[in-house]
Amino acid sequence: MLQRREGLAKLTGRERYVDDLPLDGFFWGMTVRSPAPRGRVTAIRFGRDVDWSQFIVVDHRDLPGPNVVHLIEQDQPVLAAGVVRHVHEPVLLLAHPDRDELRRAVQAVEVVVAPEPPALDFREPPRPDQIQYGADNVLKHLKIEKGDVERALADAPVVVEGVYETGAQEHVYLEPQGMIASLEGDTVVIRGSMQCPYYVLAALTHALARDESRLRVIQAPTGGGFGGKEEFPSHLAIHAALLALKARRPVKMIYDRGEDMAATTKRHPARVRHRTGLTKDGRLLAQDIEVLMDGGAYVTLSPVVLSRGIIHAAGPYACEHVRIDGRAVFTNAVPFGAFRGFGAPQTLFACERHMDVIARTLGVDPVELRRINLIRDGQSTATGQVITDGADRVAVVERALELSDWRGKRRAHAAHNATHPTTRRGMGLATFYHGGGFTGGGEVYLKSRLQVAGLEDGRVEVRSANIEMGQGAITVFTQIAADRLGLAPEEVVIAEADTARVPNSGPTVASRTTMVVGRLVERACDDLRRRLGLPESARGDAVRAALRASRRRGVVGEAVYEKPPAINWNDTTYRGDAYGAFAWAAYVAEVEVDLRTGAVRVTDFVAVQEIGKVINETLARGQVQGGVAQGIGWALMEECKWKDGAMTNNQLTNYIIPTSDDVPSIRVAFLEAPYAHGAQGAKGLGELPIDGPAPAILNAVAEATGTDPREIPLTPERLMALFD
Amino acid sequence: MPALAVSFTLNGAATTVSAPAAERLLDTLRYRLGLTGAKEGCGEGECGACTVWLDGLPVNSCLVPTYQVRNRRVDTVEAADAAALEPLLRAGATQCGACTPGVVMTARWIVNHPEVLATHTVRELMAGNLCRCTGYDGIIEGIEAAMPAQAGRP
Numbered sequence: 102m103l104q105r106r107e108g109l110a111k112l113t114g115r116e117r118y119v120d121d122l123p124l125d126g127f128f129w130g131m132t133v134r135s136p137a138p139r140g141r142v143t144a145i146r147f148g149r150d151v152d153w154s155q156f157i158v159v160d161h162r163d164l165p166g167p168n169v170v171h172l173i174e175q176d177q178p179v180l181a182a183g184v185v186r187h188v189h190e191p192v193l194l195l196a197h198p199d200r201d202e203l204r205r206a207v208q209a210v211e212v213v214v215a216p217e218p219p220a221l222d223f224r225e226p227p228r229p230d231q232i233q234y235g236a237d238n239v240l241k242h243l244k245i246e247k248g249d250v251e252r253a254l255a256d257a258p259v260v261v262e263g264v265y266e267t268g269a270q271e272h273v274y275l276e277p278q279g280m281i282a283s284l285e286g287d288t289v290v291i292r293g294s295m296q297c298p299y300y301v302l303a304a305l306t307h308a309l310a311r312d313e314s315r316l317r318v319i320q321a322p323t324g325g326g327f328g329g330k331e332e333f334p335s336h337l338a339i340h341a342a343l344l345a346l347k348a349r350r351p352v353k354m355i356y357d358r359g360e361d362m363a364a365t366t367k368r369h370p371a372r373v374r375h376r377t378g379l380t381k382d383g384r385l386l387a388q389d390i391e392v393l394m395d396g397g398a399y400v401t402l403s404p405v406v407l408s409r410g411i412i413h414a415a416g417p418y419a420c421e422h423v424r425i426d427g428r429a430v431f432t433n434a435v436p437f438g439a440f441r442g443f444g445a446p447q448t449l450f451a452c453e454r455h456m457d458v459i460a461r462t463l464g465v466d467p468v469e470l471r472r473i474n475l476i477r478d479g480q481s482t483a484t485g486q487v488i489t490d491g492a493d494r495v496a497v498v499e500r501a502l503e504l505s506d507w508r509g510k511r512r513a514h515a516a517h518n519a520t521h522p523t524t525r526r527g528m529g530l531a532t533f534y535h536g537g538g539f540t541g542g543g544e545v546y547l548k549s550r551l552q553v554a555g556l557e558d559g560r561v562e563v564r565s566a567n568i569e570m571g572q573g574a575i576t577v578f579t580q581i582a583a584d585r586l587g588l589a590p591e592e593v594v595i596a597e598a599d600t601a602r603v604p605n606s607g608p609t610v611a612s613r614t615t616m617v618v619g620r621l622v623e624r625a626c627d628d629l630r631r632r633l634g635l636p637e638s639a640r641g642d643a644v645r646a647a648l649r650a651s652r653r654r655g656v657v658g659e660a661v662y663e664k665p666p667a668i669n670w671n672d673t674t675y676r677g678d679a680y681g682a683f684a685w686a687a688y689v690a691e692v693e694v695d696l697r698t699g700a701v702r703v704t705d706f707v708a709v710q711e712i713g714k715v716i717n718e719t720l721a722r723g724q725v726q727g728g729v730a731q732g733i734g735w736a737l738m739e740e741c742k743w744k745d746g747a748m749t750n751n752q753l754t755n756y757i758i759p760t761s762d763d764v765p766s767i768r769v770a771f772l773e774a775p776y777a778h779g780a781q782g783a784k785g786l787g788e789l790p791i792d793g794p795a796p797a798i799l800n801a802v803a804e805a806t807g808t809d810p811r812e813i814p815l816t817p818e819r820l821m822a823l824f825d
Numbered sequence: 826m827p828a829l830a831v832s833f834t835l836n837g838a839a840t841t842v843s844a845p846a847a848e849r850l851l852d853t854l855r856y857r858l859g860l861t862g863a864k865e866g867c868g869e870g871e872c873g874a875c876t877v878w879l880d881g882l883p884v885n886s887c888l889v890p891t892y893q894v895r896n897r898r899v900d901t902v903e904a905a906d907a908a909a910l911e912p913l914l915r916a917g918a919t920q921c922g923a924c925t926p927g928v929v930m931t932a933r934w935i936v937n938h939p940e941v942l943a944t945h946t947v948r949e950l951m952a953g954n955l956c957r958c959t960g961y962d963g964i965i966e967g968i969e970a971a972m973p974a975q976a977g978r979p
Contacts, residue, residue, distance in 0.1 A: 104914050111922030112910040112929055114862020114902035118922075121861035273957050275866045275874055275923035324864070324923025325957055358867040571921025571958045719917040719963075726960030727920065753871035753955070761961040762952040 102718060103590050106576050107322070107569065119279040119293045119321040120355045127281070127351035128157060129200045130344045133193035133210045134364060135185035138219035138433040138745040139233075142183050142192065148209030156206055157196035157348045164343065166310030170335050171303055177399035177436070179308050179339050185214055186233065187398035187435050188747035189364040191336070196344040196352050219433035221746050223395035224372055234431040240396045241404035241429045243411055245483050245675045248422035253387035257378025261459045265375070265451035266812040267795070269395075269741040270368035270734075271748070272440060273758050274570075276324020277361040278333060282341035283351035288315050289342050294323045295334035297608035298566050302600045304335035309342060313600075320598040326570040327731070328439030331610050332402055333365050362751035366438025367741065369394040369406055369429070373414065373451030378422075383465040385420040385474050388483070392427040392448055397436035398746070403429040406437075408540055410444025412484060412679045413792075416452040417494060417534040418471075419480040434746035439610065441728065442791040445535060446735070453531040453796030454811065457803060467800070468507070471498060471532045486678045492711045492774040494685050498532055500770055501687035501709040510691060518805065525694045526704075527805025531797040532687045536680025537785020538613040541670030544681075549607040549662040551621040553582060553629045555648045555655065561586065561629065562594040563622055565606040567614045569595075572787055573720035574614050580716055581619050581780050585626035587640025604659075612785025615716060616682065619780025621660040629658025665778045682776040682784040686710035688729070688793035691765075692801040696824065699817030701737055701802055705765050710789060711772040714782035718771075721786060726767040728790025734759045736795035740814045833894045835860075836904035844891045851875045851886040854901060862902035862926040866955065873954035876927035877901045883934050883953075902926040905933060912970035917963030924956045932968045939972055 110116040135142075145160075147153055161168050161182040168182055169175045181192045192212050197203040220231040220238060227238045234240060254260060280293035289311065295301055298318045305316050318338070323330060337354055344352040356365070371394045378387035392411050396403035411427035460467040475494045481487045502508070507528060514526040538544050552564040563582050569575045579593045596603050606618050630639055633647035633656055648656075670677040691705035708725050715721045738757045742750040750756045775782025799810050808823040832841040835858070844853045854860045854877070863886055866874030870885040877886045878900040910929065918932075919925040931954050935947060947965045956964060 105917070105919065107922070108914040108919050109907055109910065111919045111925045112913055113905055113907050114860075114926040114929070116922050117861065118864070120865075121855075273955075275872065275921065275955065275957055276864065277866075323921065325921040327957070357865070358869075358872075573920070719915075723917040723920055723959055723963055726962045727956075727958045728960075730960035731957065752869060753867040754869055758955060758957065760952040760955060761948045761965065764961060766962055766965075767960050 103576055103580050105573060105720065106579055116322050118276055118324055119281060122281065122292065122321065124281060124351055124353060127353050128196035128198050128344065128348050129203050130194060130196045130341055130352040130354040131203050131207050132191045132340065133195065133207055133212060135181060135188055135190040135192055135212055135214065137185060137214035137216050138188050138221065140185055140214040140216040142181060142185060142212060143215045144213040145193065146211040146213065151206045151209045155197060157344055159194040159343045159347055163347060164308055166308045169307060170339065171307035172332055172401060173404060174400040177401065187433050188745050189435055191340065194340050194344050196348050219746060221432055221434065223370065223393065223430050223432050238431040239428050240400050240431050241407050243407055243427045243675065245411055245423065245425040247483055247485060250387050250389050250422045250424040253422035254376065254378045254389060257386045258381050259379045259463060260376060261379065261462050262376045263455045263458050264372065264811065265454055266372045267370060267447045267450050268814055269370045269437065270440060270739050271362050271741060271756060272327040272329030274325030274327055274329055277356045277358055278330070278337055278365060279355040280334065280337040280341045281351060281353045282338065282345035284345060284349065288317055289346065291318045291338045291342065292321050293334060293338060294330055295320050296326045296330045296568060296570060296610060298568070298598050298600050299605045300332065300608055301335050301338045305338060305342060308339045318600045320568045323568060323570040327441045328443065328610065329366060330570065331439035331608065333438065358753060359751050362756065363748050364435060366401065366436055368440035369396065369403065369437040369444065369447065371447035373448055375451060375455045377455065377459060379459065379463065381463065383459065383463050383470045383473060385418055387422040388415050388420050390414045390425045392425065394429040394447070395432055395434060395437060396429040397432060397434040399436045401436045401438045403437065406439070406444040410448045412536065412540065413445035414448035414452060415483040416449065417476055417532055417685060418474040419476045423483040425483060432746060441731070442788045443611065446792050446795065449533045449792045450795045450813065453533060454799050457800040458809065467530055468498065468502065471530070475532065484679045485676045490682060490774055490776065492685050497685050497709050497711050497772055498687040500772065501689050501707050504709065504768060504770060505689035505691065505705065505707040507689060523696050525696060525805040527692055527801040529690045529797045529800030529804060530687065531793040531800065533792045534683040534685050535612065535785065535789040535792055536683050537616045538681055539611055540679055541672055541677070544617060544662055545664050547607040547662065549618065549621060550604040550659065551606040551618065551625050552604055552657050552659045553622065553625040554657040555629065555651055556594065557652045559645060559648050559652060560592045560594050561588065561648070562596050564596040564603040565618060566598050566603050567606050567609045567618045568598045570609065572724060573717060574609065576720060577615050577619060577716050578622050581622045582626055585623050586630070586644045588644065612787045612789070615783050616779040616785045619783060620778060621662065623780055624660035625658045628660055629656060632656050632658055681778055682713065684710055684712045684784045684786060684789045686789055686793055688797045690794065690797040690801045692798060692805055694802055694805050699821035699824065701815065701820065703733055703765055703798060706767045708767060708790060709770045709772070711774055712786050713776040713779050713784035714773050715771045716781055716783055721771065722769045724786050725769045725790045729767045729794050730759050730764045732791050732794025733764055733798065736798045736813050737815055740816055829892050831891055831895050833896060834898045836900055846892055848891045849887050850889040850891050850894060853891040854886060860901050860903050864923055864926060866923065871955065872924065873931065874924050874927040876930040876954065878930060878934065883931050902929050905929055909971065913967035916967035916970060917959065918967035920958030924954060928954045928956060928964055935968055936971050
């Protein structure tokens with residue numbers, strides 16, 4: 102198996118991240134932020150103890166283009182212009198050669214705000230004086246309807262209801278956000294930590310009113326993203342560019358952890374309400390689901406997060422009558438944004454916790470409840486997507502039960518719980534799915550383009566805008582190209598993601614890189630072979646010989662995304678094929694709960710998934726284990742504390758993410774039912790593992806303790822309250 | 826702030842650096858001496874991404890004022906033997922790589938001190954290095970594979 106290609110550079114500390122790049126004659130850049138959640142900026146006072154002539158100061162009037170960070174809606178300013186909508190909103194930018202003096206200067210600026218009433222609780226309907234978006238603060242309202250839910254609920258022998266809540270989650274990529282802007286001739290060059298170089302390019306084009314020929318965005322090795330470097334880096338790139346243009350020298354902006362946690366996006370908090378009609382033995386007859394998400398103070402990606410959230414909300418089950426009503430609402434919180442799973446973890450938490458609530462209410466075994474309702478080939482999802490992928494979803498569950506020794510452990514736990522004075526043990530199951538790639542017509546809209554070029558030295562170069570952030574894109578693309586052309590991995594070069602050199606193969610998000618973009622790598626290899634005049638069967642030496650013969654001509658193979666013909670989606674009615682392929686999973690958590698402290702320890706974890714095809718086992722397993730650990734954090738310990746819509750525990754001392762000692766060994770197994778339109782048969786994997794841990798763990802706690810937890814993070818304090 | 830001349834042994838070589846009295850060892854290494862392996866992940870000693878050895882013991886270099894290393898030994902990830910890190914690579918111990926230099930410094934210390942496994946597990950010993958990518962199994966398996974055979978096993 103191919104080892105991670107950049108792995109040794111990382112292990113030896115040689116890999117150069119943005120803050121490690123050599124840079125001469127540069128200024129540091131920092132941000133002055135709003136102290137208030139909502140109001141008019143009435144004054145900006147510069148302290149007398151600072152020699153301001155030594156500083157570059159940028160405000161909204163310095164923008165060459167519109168004061169907007171270009172995204173779905175053009176509502177979010179680059180720098181506040183007279184009005185602030187959330188705490189930590191950027192107001193001014195400062196640059197100076199000395200970082201300590203710069204820090205003192207930021208402290209010496211006072212932004213005076215005349216306060217207006219903020220909307221701070223997304224669950225409460227806004228008062229008239231809190232309305233700031235449309236007529237009702239609703240950023241996006243989406244609906245899925247299948248069958249006749251009201252009638253089916255009225256006719257159902259049993260109806261089970263439940264409300265479930267999930268908290269915000271901070272990404273805690275280990276490398277904070279960072280960006281360098283410099284001027285090379287007339288070109289603004291951006292180097293930084295990011296998932297989507299072409300998003301950054303589009304945002305710069307807009308805000309700097311500068312055409313693409315005078316802009317260049319280069320992704321630096323990126324120390325984790327998890328969605329947190331999807332849309333946010335556009336802000337930082339514009340900020341750094343504005344300072345560099347004014348200073349006429351390079352400017353480096355590196356957030357420290359406190360600023361990164363306080364001022365950048367997080368996972369959307371959500372409340373999900375289920376009303377479910379069933380037969381007495383547990384067959385689903387109707388699912389009525391309401392999803393409410395906190396969008397924060399600007400639209401960012403909330404409409405798409407909501408969309409993915411509602412599409413996944415009914416779970417991997419067959420049900421003839423489904424209604425899902427989703428709203429993302431405005432609040433004066435720091436805007437929420439992309440985070441691994443993108444809305445699905447919230448709705449799947451609710452769905453899978455609700456399944457166990459149903460099981461307890463009906464007196465049905467939770468495994469049996471899932472077994473009878475899991476989608477079979479030929480049945481359809483909530484959007485009416487008929488599943489015909491040949492994956493055996495029941496076999497996925499069976500494997501998870503077998504690996505976790507579900508039945509044996511449950512017996513042992515019953516014995517333990519009957520006698521132990523202070524601890525309770527339990528097992529919990531979650532079955533779920535995750536759609537790979539952009540939703541519906543999204544991939545068509547992206548028109549992703551990718552090249553595989555013959556190099557002068559006889560190697561081939563994959564030119565894509567999809568970046569490495571730890572997930573393994575470099576290694577997987579290498580494997581896919583080498584396999585396709587019969588070359589050795591060393592004969593494949595992955596180009597740096599530099600918008601001056603690589604075509605736009607779309608963003609590195611949505612579990613699309615291996616499945617969708619990897620398929621473009623294969624097709625671009627095929628195109629290269631055609632252009633070399635080789636038959637489809639040519640591999641290895643035949644390809645090498647043709648590459649050598651053509652090296653001066655610079656032959657370039659190219660592929661553009663083509664929609665698989667069978668995928669049809671209607672974005673107006675929300676009916677049809679939401680995703681090209683779903684990956685399917687069953688996770689089992691075992692917990693031990695200390696009744697004296699409310700502390701929950703996950704003592705075993707089994708993660709089984711069907712992902713089409715495993716391309717690199719070490720990398721795939723690492724994705725699952727990392728996602729599960731992140732899910733354990735979200736379920737039990739990662740709690741954002743809020744004041745005025747801003748995080749107050751913005752440091753790793755009191756926002757607790759799991760250490761090695763907080764998680765068990767995570768046991769991973771894969772099943773494979775190849776997807777015809779994915780690279781080598783692969784489906785998306787990156788996000789799937791964050792969907793299952795929280796419900797599996799809470800189901801285990803419920804089983805162990807007899808409590809009925811409905812909210813995460815299930816901190817010891819919350820669980821103790823349930824004991825009382 | 827007045828600068829102090831600080832002499833110490835860095836990766837085996839005598840080194841003198843002039844740094845402000847309050848400067849953190851992490852910044853001195855990264856911004857004055859060009860050793861950018863150690864990373865700042867939190868700046869408060871929680872994440873371990875800045876781990877280096879001070880007189881042979883792992884420390885968070887963001888919590889060490891540079892003047893405190895006068896006449897002492899500092900070792901950084903740059904001095905690690907790449908071949909010895911192969912087991913970590915094979916086990917999937919690195920993903921994004923931002924925590925990795927710190928992980929490697931703690932891991933190398935454990936490998937060099939197998940006697941600690943008589944009283945602690947690798948999982949316990951690694952709890953000072955936060956990783957957000959791997960879920961830790963790759964790191965722990967990599968260290969176990971790198972341990973000298975039988976040494977120090979309880």
